[in-house]
Amino acid sequence: MKAYIALIIGALSISTSAIFVKFTDAxxxxxxxxxxxxAVVFMTPLFIVKHIRETKQMNKKDWAFAVLSGTLLAFHFILWFESLRYTSVASSVVLVTLQPIFAFVGGFFFFKEKMTMSEWVSALLAILGSVIISWGDFRVSGEALYGDMLALIACAMVTGYWLVGQHLRKQFSLITYTYIVYGIASLVLSVYVSLFRYSFLSYNANDWWCFVLLAVIPTLFGHSLFNWAMKWVNAAMVSMAILFEPIGAIILAYIWLDEKVYLSQGIGSFFIIVGIGAYILGKHIKNNKKIVAFQKRT
Structure with missing residues (x-):
């Protein structure tokens, strides 16, 4: 029961991310x-005390993967946060949730992975949902459609981040992996901020509170609870819980930002969440069948 409560709290925590971004003009x-x-600053004491020795095991290939993963994560955040300047929380968060479908497409085209008919149907449902949302936003304004495109590119970036990061995550602890990748992403972002000559310091108290809360609630608190819950529930259940992020974000945007949800966004969101939910559930059933078949052979 504690694990399921943790999943609910984690989903609510990551739902606040887009709201905090909307609250700051930085x-x-x-x-x-x-x-x-x-996030890196808050993780530093734990990393130094318990995990810093793991970095000695990293070779040049591991560091190359870490740099690529961190760079993809950095640009994911830039593009996603920028999308929130042009489109609604509902459209942006739902479109970014298409990560499993981008992974599905990548696995099919780059790794020649075979897909079942149910997986294709799930993917098509999610794609149909994104088309409905984009079409509805296009009718609202060209800026909203531009924000949707940024959100989709951001989704592709974070999918790449997950795919590249798998190599490291299988070899190192969660703290070591996230600390190094977050650190590299921070370095990339600091270079980006310097090149475009944005100020690092000239922000008001509200902005600084948003920066800290983004690091604590959705980044450390939200994702940490998901990782903690994985000791007792399977990855499919965690993935399904993440699907509640757009629902929570839409509700919070309605309460705190007075953002209305258009019919096209509601219909599109429904198709995307059902499509991704069915896809994740299908993958879980497929993996269980493989495990059972392997156990029978052995």
């Missing part, structure tokens, strides 16, 4: 930088 790259920078 440049997207600056928000992204401080979100990860403060």
């Amino acid at each position: 440049p997207s790259a600056v928000i992204a930088f401080y979100r990860l920078f403060f």
Whole structure:
């Protein structure tokens, strides 16, 4: 029961991310930088005490993967936060949730993975949902459609981050992996902020509170609870819980930002959440069948 409560709290925590971004007028790259920078600062004592020795095991290939993963994460945050300047929380968060479908497409085209008919149907449902949302936003304004495109590119970036990061995550602890990747992403973002000559310091108290809260609630508190819950529930259940992020974000945006949800967004969100939910559930059933078949052979 504690694990399921943790999943609910974790889903609510990550739902606040888009809201905090909307509450600050700082440049997207600056928000992204401080979100990860403060997360790294808060993780430093634990990393030094318990995990720093793991870095000695990293070779050149591991560091190359870490740099690529961190760079993809940095640009994911820049693009996603920027999308929130142009489109609604509902459209942006739901479209970013398409990560499993981007992974599905990547696995099919780059790794020649075979997909079942149910997986194709699930993917098509999610894609149909994104088309409905984009079409509805296009009718609202060209800026909203531009924000949708940024959100989709951000989704592709974070999918790459997960795919590249798998190599490291299998070899190192969660703290070591996240600390190094977040640190590299922070460094990339600091260079980006410097190149575009954004200020690092000239922000009001509200902005600084948003930076810290982004680091604590959705980054450390939200994702940490998901990882803690994985000791007792399977990865499919955690993935399904993450699908509640757009629902929570839409509700919070309605309460705190007075953002209305258009019919096209509601219909599109429904198709995306059902499509991704069915896809994750199908993958879980497929993996269980493989495990059972392997156990029978052995």
